Amino acid sequence: MGLVDKGRLPAPLTKLFNMSRSYSLWVYQWGLACCAIEMGAAFGSPRYDVMRLGVIPLPASPRQADFVCVSGTVTDKMAPAVRRLWEQMPEPKYAISMGSCANCGGPYWDSYSVTKGVDQLIPIDVYVPGCPPRPEALLEGIVLLQQRIKNEDMAAKWRGDEFTTLQRTRAVEAGEVDRDGELISDTHSVSEDPMPDPDPEPIVVGGGPIE
Amino acid sequence: MTLTDRQQLSYIASQAADARLNVELETEGMTLNIGPQHPATHGTLRIICRLDGEQVIWAEPSAGYMHRGYEKLTEVRTFPQVTTLVNRIDWLGSFANEVPFILAAEKLMEIEAPPRAQVIRTILFELSRIANVSLFLGDLGVQMGAVTPVFLAFRDREYVLNLIESATGGRFHPNFDRIGGLKDDLPKGWIDEARQSVKKLMQFCDTIEDLLFGNEIFQSRMRGIGVIPAEVAKDYGLSGPNLRASGVDWDLRRDQELPMAWDKADWKVWTHPDGDSWARCWIRLQETRESCKIVEQLLDQIPAGPVMTKVPRIIKVPAGEAWVSTENPLGEMGYYVVSKGDLGPFRVKIRSASFNNISVVPWVLKGVYVPDVITILASLYFILGDIDR
Numbered sequence: 001m002g003l004v005d006k007g008r009l010p011a012p013l014t015k016l017f018n019m020s021r022s023y024s025l026w027v028y029q030w031g032l033a034c035c036a037i038e039m040g041a042a043f044g045s046p047r048y049d050v051m052r053l054g055v056i057p058l059p060a061s062p063r064q065a066d067f068v069c070v071s072g073t074v075t076d077k078m079a080p081a082v083r084r085l086w087e088q089m090p091e092p093k094y095a096i097s098m099g100s101c102a103n104c105g106g107p108y109w110d111s112y113s114v115t116k117g118v119d120q121l122i123p124i125d126v127y128v129p130g131c132p133p134r135p136e137a138l139l140e141g142i143v144l145l146q147q148r149i150k151n152e153d154m155a156a157k158w159r160g161d162e163f164t165t166l167q168r169t170r171a172v173e174a175g176e177v178d179r180d181g182e183l184i185s186d187t188h189s190v191s192e193d194p195m196p197d198p199d200p201e202p203i204v205v206g207g208g209p210i211e
Numbered sequence: 212m213t214l215t216d217r218q219q220l221s222y223i224a225s226q227a228a229d230a231r232l233n234v235e236l237e238t239e240g241m242t243l244n245i246g247p248q249h250p251a252t253h254g255t256l257r258i259i260c261r262l263d264g265e266q267v268i269w270a271e272p273s274a275g276y277m278h279r280g281y282e283k284l285t286e287v288r289t290f291p292q293v294t295t296l297v298n299r300i301d302w303l304g305s306f307a308n309e310v311p312f313i314l315a316a317e318k319l320m321e322i323e324a325p326p327r328a329q330v331i332r333t334i335l336f337e338l339s340r341i342a343n344v345s346l347f348l349g350d351l352g353v354q355m356g357a358v359t360p361v362f363l364a365f366r367d368r369e370y371v372l373n374l375i376e377s378a379t380g381g382r383f384h385p386n387f388d389r390i391g392g393l394k395d396d397l398p399k400g401w402i403d404e405a406r407q408s409v410k411k412l413m414q415f416c417d418t419i420e421d422l423l424f425g426n427e428i429f430q431s432r433m434r435g436i437g438v439i440p441a442e443v444a445k446d447y448g449l450s451g452p453n454l455r456a457s458g459v460d461w462d463l464r465r466d467q468e469l470p471m472a473w474d475k476a477d478w479k480v481w482t483h484p485d486g487d488s489w490a491r492c493w494i495r496l497q498e499t500r501e502s503c504k505i506v507e508q509l510l511d512q513i514p515a516g517p518v519m520t521k522v523p524r525i526i527k528v529p530a531g532e533a534w535v536s537t538e539n540p541l542g543e544m545g546y547y548v549v550s551k552g553d554l555g556p557f558r559v560k561i562r563s564a565s566f567n568n569i570s571v572v573p574w575v576l577k578g579v580y581v582p583d584v585i586t587i588l589a590s591l592y593f594i595l596g597d598i599d600r
Contacts, residue, residue, distance in 0.1 A: 033596060037303065038383065041368075075279065078255060107299065112280050112283065
C-alpha cells in the first residue's frame, strides 16, 4: 500500500476500494438499552435482515469491526467503556448513534447520571433519531453511512495519524491543513484534488433536528 | 426446608464444592469479569467472578451501568409524564410497567377505569408479557450456542409488536395508559387480528418446546444446574417465574384484588418443584401459553362502553400515599407513590423485579462451573433497565 502511504490513490482504485468497503461492513453491536432490542430486530431478525445490505453483525471483538452502532442510554458509568471500545477499533472506523438517548439524552435530558449524547465521547457519523427508532430507520442510517463511505477520500481516512477523520475533514474544509495533513500557511493554497469531497457534517436520518 | 431429591443433591454438591475448596491445594485464583457488555447479560450488567480453576468461588453483580435516575426524575415530571418514563424500565414489556403506576394514581384519586378499559388493559398487559417472554425463549438458545431460536423469536414477536402498535401507536413504548382509562379505543378489526396472532404465538411455543426443551444438550445444560430452594428464593425476595420455579405458588394476578380482568379468564398458575435452570425456563414457556389463553378468552369478553372516565383536564392527584404492585413479566413490580396534591408526584419508590432477582446471583453462582454461569444468568432472566432504573 505504498500509494496510500504517499497519500495519493488513482481515482478508479479509490472507487473500487470504497465500494468494497461499503458492502462488507462489520458492525459491532454496542447495545445498551431499549434500542438494543430494535437493533437486534434489525440485525438479527429475518424480517429486516441487515445482511442483504452487506453488513455483517457478528464480529467477535471491536478489533474486527468497521463501525459501531451505539444504541441506547449511555450513562456516566458506562462512558469510559464506550470511549475504550472506540479506541480499540482499527481505522477506518465509523459510528452510528441510534436513538434519542445516544443522540442527546432523550427522555433523560435532566437526569444526573446520563451522558447527554454519545458524541461527547466519540465522533458520530450518522444519527438515527427516535425513541426507539424503528428497525427500518436504522437500516436507512446504514444505507446513508454506506453512501458516505463510497464518496470518501480514502487516503486521508487511512492515514488517520494526528487527526480523527471528522477533525481532518473539518480542518480541510476550513483550509487549515491540506489533504496530507500538512499545515497550510496560506489559506488559499488548497490545491485542486481529483478526489471527491468528503462529507464533513454528520448525517441525520430523516433530515430533521437530532432528537 | 423441604427439598426434592434433585435439589438436595445439587445443594449438597455446592456445599461440598465449598468445603473442598477450603481443604484442597492452594491454587492461584483468577478474577473473571463478565460484562459490562456481554450477550448473556441482557444489557450492561457486570459480574465479577473469582475462579478457582473452572469453578466460581465468589461472584458479585455490579449494577449501575444503566442507572438513569428514575426515582429522582419522577419528582420533576407531572403524573401523565411519568408513564413516558416508566415505559422504559422493563423495555421488553413496556405496557406492563405503566399499569401499576396508573393504578396507584387512580387509587389516590379514588376513581376506577371503566370495565372496557380494564379488559383492554389486561389484554395489552398479557400481550406485552408474551412479547417479553418470547424473546427470552429465543435468547435462551443463543446462550447455549443454538442460533436458530432467536430468529424464530424475532420473527414471531413481530406479530405481537404489530398488534401493540396498531392498538397504541407505539411499537415498543406504547404510553397508552391514562389516569382514568386508556388513550383510545381499539381500532377496527383489531380483535380478529389479535386472535390470529395469538394462534401463531401458540405455535411458536410448540416450536420452541420441540426445538429446545426436548433437546438433550439443552436438558443436560439446564437440569439440576443453579438450584434455588424455595426458602432461599423467599429470603432473597425473588418473585415471578423465578419464585414459582422454586415451587412457591404465588401469583399477584390471582392473589390480589385489582381493577383488572384476570379473574374473568380461566387460567392456571404453574409451579415447578425443582428450582433449577430448566424449571425456570419451563415455567416461562408455560406462562406464555397461559397468557395466550388469557388473551384469547378476554377477546370474547370485551364489554361495550367508554374507555375513559371523567377526569379533569389538568390532573392533580390528592395528597396521600399508595402502593400498587402487579405481576409483571419479570416478577412483582410495584410503585409507592407519595403525592402532596401537586401536578406531579412528591416521591415514587419503584420496586422492580429484576433487582431482587439478581440479588440471589452471589448465592447461586457459588461452586458452579464457568459455562453454567451463562445459562444460570439466562434462566434467571433479568433486564438491565429493570435492575438499575
